[in-house]
Amino acid sequence: MLVPKLYAYSFVGDFILLYPVYTLLFLDTGLSVAEISSLLVIWSVTGMVLEVPSGAWADAVSRRLLLCLGPLLAGAGFALWILFPSYWAFAAGFVLWGAQGALVSGAYEALAYEELERLGQEGRYAAVMGRAESFGLVAVAASMALAAPVFAAGGHLAVGAASVLACVLGAAVALTLPEHRSPGADTEGSYLAVLRAGLAEVRADRGVLHAVLLLSFVTAIWGALEEYVSVLGVEVGVARAAIPVLVLVVWIGATAGGLLAGRAQGMSPRAYAFTVGGAALAMAAGAISGHPAGFALIAVAFGAFQLAGVVADARLQERITGPSRATVTSVAGLGTNVVTLAVYTAYGAASSGLSHGVTFAVLVAPYVLVAVLAARPPAPSPVQ
Secondary structure, three states: OHHHHHHHHHHHHOOOOOOOOOHHHHHHOOHHHHHHHHHHHHHHHHHHHHHHHHHHHHOOOOHHHOOOOOOOOHHHHHHHHHHHOOOHHHHHHHHHHHHHHHHHHHHHHHHHHHHHHHHOHHHHHHHHHHHHHHHHHHHHHHHHHHHHHHHHHHHHHHHHHHHHHHOOOOOHHHHHHOOOOOOOOOOOOHHHHHHHHHHHHHHHHHHHHHHHHHHHHHHHHHHHHHHHHHHHHHHHHOHHHHHHHHHHHHHHHHHHHHHHHHHHHOHHHHHHHHHHHHHHHHHHHHHHOOOOOOOHHHHHHHHHHHHHHHHHHHHHEEEEOOOOOHHHHHHHHHHHHHHHHHHHHHHHHHHHOOOOHHHHHOOOOHHHHHHHHHHOOOOOOOOO
């Protein structure tokens, strides 16, 4: 029953009705755009600061425990937003939400891989995680579809209560996940020993470092650009009422990529590099086409990037040999956060002088270097 529970956790974790309307809550409370932007910065910085420490905590204590605590923290943050709407309540909520993301990142992947490995099914990891990602995307789409009628019926209180309930359900699902390991196994057992072991593995094993960097860049760039799909649609002349359709098309592409990831796990480094490079070309061509039909290419690119990200995660998990799996995975998560913030910053700077289409094309250019990195065969593991 491991795999269905992993899917359920991914779905419930993204079935948050507040996602599409929380900006409205902020505006209705009287926040300015600058204040809202500062909240998003607080959210991002919290996740970055806690990413690696929480990964080490998962290795030292219990991954299942962190997977349970994470949704409860997010639920508490959402409750603050609804019950005490103000800037400082929103800030506290974002700190809790950022902590949730950090607690889950690394712990989820580590638990999934080692439990599959215990069953002799680690070869299924990419397929399972690809489907889990797809379940999460479906949950986001479903939450967006339900948010409008729930909001119309009960306002912010109704969508907030539904979001808190989803978080509680996520914590409950986490408690049902199996975990057959001893906390701090194969280390001195202390938090610092676990943290040191994870960081040492990233430094000492060039193959692990290669995998960490690959995963960080492959997932971050397109993940950040996805936030600007709507403004790109407006630029090419799509009516605002039809923008959700374009977003749905892109999500369908990403979902398909996740579902196909299992079949792609065994691709050669050259095939992987071709996939990443081809996706970048498709993204650039679709973005600069200036036509709504170009979003079909963007959807294909997002699907290929989603597939490449899942495969990169699988190869990182295969490469890790030490006891600090969640810590190492969290290092990749930190790298993803750093690159994501860099893309946001670059987009803001470039879009003032370039069209959104050209900005998309410029920002996918680094994927050429990522493809070159991916084409190199992995370095051999150091002798233990």
